[in-house]
Amino acid sequence: MKYKIKLSRKILQQLEVYPELETLSPTLIKLDANENPYGPSPKVFHAIMEELGHLHRYPTKPKCLLEALAKYASVKPENIILGNGSDEILEMLLKAFVEPGDEVIVSTPSFQIFQKAARIASAKVKVVKMLEDWSWDIEGILKAVTPLTKLIYLCSPNNPTGSVLSEKEILKLSEAPCILILDEAYWEFFGKSSAGLLDGAKNLIVVRTFSKAFGLAGLRIGYAIADSGIIDDLMKVKVPFNVNRLAIAAAKAALEDIGYMERITRIIREERRKLYDGLMGLPKIKPYPSQGNFILVDVSKTGLDSEAMAKELLNKGILVRNLSDLGGFQGSFIRVTVGKPEENERFLRSLKEILEGLSDRRV
Numbered sequence: 001m002k003y004k005i006k007l008s009r010k011i012l013q014q015l016e017v018y019p020e021l022e023t024l025s026p027t028l029i030k031l032d033a034n035e036n037p038y039g040p041s042p043k044v045f046h047a048i049m050e051e052l053g054h055l056h057r058y059p060t061k062p063k064c065l066l067e068a069l070a071k072y073a074s075v076k077p078e079n080i081i082l083g084n085g086s087d088e089i090l091e092m093l094l095k096a097f098v099e100p101g102d103e104v105i106v107s108t109p110s111f112q113i114f115q116k117a118a119r120i121a122s123a124k125v126k127v128v129k130m131l132e133d134w135s136w137d138i139e140g141i142l143k144a145v146t147p148l149t150k151l152i153y154l155c156s157p158n159n160p161t162g163s164v165l166s167e168k169e170i171l172k173l174s175e176a177p178c179i180l181i182l183d184e185a186y187w188e189f190f191g192k193s194s195a196g197l198l199d200g201a202k203n204l205i206v207v208r209t210f211s212k213a214f215g216l217a218g219l220r221i222g223y224a225i226a227d228s229g230i231i232d233d234l235m236k237v238k239v240p241f242n243v244n245r246l247a248i249a250a251a252k253a254a255l256e257d258i259g260y261m262e263r264i265t266r267i268i269r270e271e272r273r274k275l276y277d278g279l280m281g282l283p284k285i286k287p288y289p290s291q292g293n294f295i296l297v298d299v300s301k302t303g304l305d306s307e308a309m310a311k312e313l314l315n316k317g318i319l320v321r322n323l324s325d326l327g328g329f330q331g332s333f334i335r336v337t338v339g340k341p342e343e344n345e346r347f348l349r350s351l352k353e354i355l356e357g358l359s360d361r362r363v
């Protein structure tokens with residue numbers, strides 16, 4: 001390495017590189033990243049092919065997509081902003097609203113990208129732990145609000161617990177004098193969104209993605225729905241051409257085939273039920289009910305920690321998320337994405353074999 005003078009910011013010493021995925025063997029069953037195993041509507045492929053002839057041009061204002069999204073979310077186009085994945089929207093929110101030293105509030109265990117981006121933005125991150133049943137400590141969150149608090153970030157359905165906030169809880173939180181970010185990456189698997197509350201809760205921003213129910217994770221496109229004043233602020237910090245032509249064309253085509261997405265999410269919900277029942281039938285394993293396309297599983301009683309359990313499953317060709325690096329847990333937890341029926345069956349069978357192997361070793 002030639003780079004000798006240390007010019008990087010101090011905060012970088014505390015940050016880890018986000019582990020980028022290796023190209024995986026096609027035989028591996030990938031249940032680690034809450035992706036949609038069915039992929040997008042066939043109409044998406046056609047739209048992408050049509051767009052290929054324009055790749056030498058920068059994207060233009062995605063008016064048609066904004067209109068289609070406005071219809072999908074029952075709002076106006078001026079209430080919507082697009083991001084290079086919803087991750088980018090979370091970063092825009094920090095750029096637009098947080099000065100160094102300002103406070104943000106998050107709950108744990110939850111999706112961590114916002115927390116990391118907040119630390120990079122020199123915000124003070126206040127963490128409020130979820131309650132034992134994976135509901136939110138609403139009073140605790142409200143008590144953590146001070147005059148310096150700019151943003152509260154919550155995720156519902158929450159990754160990885162699968163729990164959801166009630167309308168009453170959201171309205172109560174939205175009375176705090178700061179912006180309430182509701183990450184609804186998985187709302188289609190639940191079926192209810194909070195976007196309808198935006199009329200009454202002006203400081204609410206609902207962040208969503210095409211990566212999950214619409215099966216477009218590889219194209220990186222997300223969006224946020226909020227009061228047009230918040231959207232105007234975000235537009236000022238957005239980098240130009242942040243969403244590429246193929247993603248715009250794909251998202252538009254995906255919205256033209258809502259029926260496909262609804263069919264797929266119905267199948268995933270049904271598979272989620274079967275996977276949960278299967279896990280409930282295994283000894284020493286504790287799954288939690290989930291409204292997302294994943295299930296949180298407590299493996300503490302098996303005698304293996306989550307890292308060892310994930311390794312055992314990997315040896316059997318199944319990739320799950322070991323949650324040992326995620327704050328807010330007591331015990332050992334893994335998260336398994338709901339896959340196709342045959343993948344879920346393989347996962348359950350493999351887990352059963354691992355558990356049987358463990359009890360044989362103990363005899």
Ligand SMILES: Cc1ncc(COP(=O)(O)O)c(C=O)c1O
Nearest residue numbers: 085086087111159185209211222
């Ligand atoms: C809660 C939550 N929000 C956002 C994302 C990222 O979405 P995107 O692919 O749109 O950046 C994820 C991805 O796993 C997630 O779990």
